Amino acid sequence: MKKLKILIIFLFCSQAYGLEFNGKFTQGGLIIGKTNPSNKIFLDEKPLKISPSGNFVFGISRERSKDLKIEIKSKSSSKILKKKITKRKFRIQRIDGLPKRKVTPNEEDMKRIRKEGRLIVKAKNINSNFDFFSNGFIRPLKGITTGVYGSQRILNGKKRRPHYGIDIASPKGTSIKSPNDGKVVLAEKDLFFTGGTLMIDHGHGLISIYSHLENLKVESNQQIKKGQIIGTVGSTGRSTGPHLDFRLYWNNIAVDPDLVFKN
Template sequence: MQKNLTMIRSILFFLFFAFNVQAIEFKGSFSQGGLITGKVDQNLKVTVDGKEIKVNNDGYFIFGISRNRVDPIKINIRGKIYSKDFVKKISKRKFKIQRIDGLPKRKVSPNDEDMKRIRKEGKLISIAKKENSDLSFFFQNFVRPVDGITTGVYGSQRILNGKPRRPHYGIDIAAPKGTKVKNSNSGKVLLSNNDLFFTGGTIIIDHGHGLISIYSHLEDLYVKEGDFVKRGEIIATVGSTGRSTGPHLDFRLYCRNIPVDPDLIIPKN
């Protein structure tokens, strides 16, 4: 009897260690605007806020944290006989208020004809934001698309020509017109358009699992939709097209439609 109990105990201990010593790593900032990449052992499923997300063949997955999120984020990792919950607190941030004056009136208060165009273009952009491909570059390091002074940050409340507008979800990097713009990470071009109402010359690149990068106000565009572009490849030049007051690159990252803060992801100057 005693011997049996010892044996059962040993088995239980073995099971405890075998199924708890699963390698789970998180990388990134659990803060508003943060982007988290994680890695689990293969064949485990990952659920974030009750929704299962893609895990690639090597066990990598990704998710974003929205600007206004205050609730902790719930992550579950499970296999056939294994399940583990994580509850991660989100650090709150203080966002700036940014006033920009001197924008052309029509770019702040568009007329009826402009609105038609804006809606049409908005659809193209929202289709790109819903992309959730199997490409697998999302967990690799990003490079800074342009060197220059940051003139606009993520999350700032915008007041344009005195009118409150949506928060700014990009980072603005000022650089002379014609400065080469590098692709921040490998991927496929989802959109390449040289004249959108707000963003002017615009390129959107898919890095997989719903992570996309957006480059705006571009002057010359060197890639077309469907092209595969490598990290660091020159894709365009800096311009001041669309709603802009001077040459700069507006760079954004969205993860399955959640805008995240590029400053937390790309290297500083």
């Protein structure tokens, strides 16, 4: 009888939370979830935004090794989940033949880099109430992957930050599609490192970035649909050939796009 009572309570609780996670609990993973909109969720003690339809999202950093603590609270109860993070081995990638100035910029360049960096940080920090992310992501471009997420970069023999994007090589002028619905939050034709650059807000702090574009086909503040052409492949900025550098950030945490695409 006691067992039955516990079972009933358990079923009642799961139903009350209506909790669902989609994605991999691994370094660079992105979790897209759903719960009853009246619930509250805390990730490592911090509240997560939950949309009116119960959608939420969070990212796991490349460096994360300790368990995630997820607390879920309904009106009548609460539960703590500990989620193990699977560790990954990241590659080392050497790229030579980059223009010296693009690897070790001069003083004048540094001024420009700092100014442009502030624009990017501002857009990365957007945390809107859209929940476009719940529609699932498609690949923005077909082509050969020439750079993966998380690899340690050695540029012209100098150790640099890990590469947080994926590089997809494709001929110059190839159309790039938006991987999901969103709103353009940055559209710049010529940034020092990233050249023609777009940033798209998918909601709740999830922002995608497209670099080295030849042409931009959308403007800042424009609302866009999944599959819409947003620009064309180029080799602008710090680049050795036509390709798209695609990145996905959740609240400034870079996640692995290859773990997110549905195709």
